[in-house]
Amino acid sequence: TAGLDVMQIRKDFPILQQKVHGKPLVYLDNGATTQKPQVVIDAEARYYEVYNSNVHRGVHHLSQVATDAYEKARHIVAGYINAAHSHEIIFTKGTTDGINLVANTMSRRFLKAGDSVIISSMEHHSNIVPWQMACEESGATLKVIPINERGELLMDAFEAMLDDSVKIVAVTYVSNTMGTINPVQDIITLAHARNIPVLLDAAQAIQHISIDVQALQPDFLAFSGHKIYGPTGTGVLYGTTEWLQKLPPYQGGGDMIKTVTFAKTIYNELPYKFEAGTPNIAGSIAMGTAIEYLQKTGIDKIQHWEEQLLTYAMQELRQIDGIRFIGDAANRSGAISFLVHNIHPFDMGELLDQQGIAVRTGHHCTEPLMDLFKIPGTVRASLSFYNTMEEIDKLVAGVKRAASMLL
Numbered sequence: 001t002a003g004l005d006v007m008q009i010r011k012d013f014p015i016l017q018q019k020v021h022g023k024p025l026v027y028l029d030n031g032a033t034t035q036k037p038q039v040v041i042d043a044e045a046r047y048y049e050v051y052n053s054n055v056h057r058g059v060h061h062l063s064q065v066a067t068d069a070y071e072k073a074r075h076i077v078a079g080y081i082n083a084a085h086s087h088e089i090i091f092t093k094g095t096t097d098g099i100n101l102v103a104n105t106m107s108r109r110f111l112k113a114g115d116s117v118i119i120s121s122m123e124h125h126s127n128i129v130p131w132q133m134a135c136e137e138s139g140a141t142l143k144v145i146p147i148n149e150r151g152e153l154l155m156d157a158f159e160a161m162l163d164d165s166v167k168i169v170a171v172t173y174v175s176n177t178m179g180t181i182n183p184v185q186d187i188i189t190l191a192h193a194r195n196i197p198v199l200l201d202a203a204q205a206i207q208h209i210s211i212d213v214q215a216l217q218p219d220f221l222a223f224s225g226h227k228i229y230g231p232t233g234t235g236v237l238y239g240t241t242e243w244l245q246k247l248p249p250y251q252g253g254g255d256m257i258k259t260v261t262f263a264k265t266i267y268n269e270l271p272y273k274f275e276a277g278t279p280n281i282a283g284s285i286a287m288g289t290a291i292e293y294l295q296k297t298g299i300d301k302i303q304h305w306e307e308q309l310l311t312y313a314m315q316e317l318r319q320i321d322g323i324r325f326i327g328d329a330a331n332r333s334g335a336i337s338f339l340v341h342n343i344h345p346f347d348m349g350e351l352l353d354q355q356g357i358a359v360r361t362g363h364h365c366t367e368p369l370m371d372l373f374k375i376p377g378t379v380r381a382s383l384s385f386y387n388t389m390e391e392i393d394k395l396v397a398g399v400k401r402a403a404s405m406l407l
């Protein structure tokens, strides 16, 4: 089978055609957010131009068109991750929102003093803080899976942490800072053997790795639309029917109810029980379009090209004098974090920016991980299938050039 025609694909993304500081933009900050193809921008605009209307409310024509488009997006998401039912797809504002939904409702119904919650050392703040809040409210204890110096989870330690006190395991599928792909299948199998549910933070996995929730069997899986070529302010929480029925509603309001009296409210069925208020209709529809775009392009082709880019980038960066990778896992995807000699990541980032190269510098919302490695931050390059080998060459040349100026 033929690979991706990357030059053709790049034409679908208007933003990639621009220059920054007089240099062609080399966008390597895809872990922070991905760029949007024209079809996604058009889908969002079309809603407002042609059928802007509230969903699930009106009998009138436009409301039905909007509702159909919104529910079609839910079907597209369900198909993409192979959910058994589209009511297992809850539209959210993003990964953060989805994790907060689970942490909040879980702690209200299922956590008490003496219980514990397991996360890992490489979590994004959005998969740490909601659990800290849940533990604070309920009196449960937060436990953290350690990692080795390559940035890989210590699975023996994880297994030893699993006891009757553990009420949920919440881990990231792929590290946003180091690119480590965690052995999520093993994590789920070990947890399920003790009837412990697992939440996967798929914010950095969903755009790189094909995910089949019926095969993998996470109890919850959260991701953001804006990291999968869709709009900001959109996202998905997948949950099994069993768990979504067991959890109480997150927020109260319109749409999440069946009947309301001042004496008692009957909650709506799934997925509406968790979608209080007018949602981001245009955004969710456009997120569906983004997923269709990926499916049309071919997830396998995307994965294959991104692996080639990553392997080449690691191989070329490794030759740079004084480079140190933060996270050097055997199994990885998406992001590469590094430092060169004692150069501050911010200085490196600024000099790369002057060459039109967009990378992220800092702690990447993983401060505890930075503390473990005893560093203030890293330079992070994160890849998408619209990146080219030439762009990797530019990054490597840019890092060398910056290093020669700063050392």
Ligand code: PMP
Pocket: 031, 032, 093, 094, 095, 096, 097, 124, 126, 127, 172, 174, 175, 176, 201, 203, 204, 224, 226, 365
């Ligand atoms: N988890 C991971 C692993 C992430 O990379 C991010 C975004 N950087 C998030 C959670 C939070 O996503 P959002 O800000 O879109 O809610």
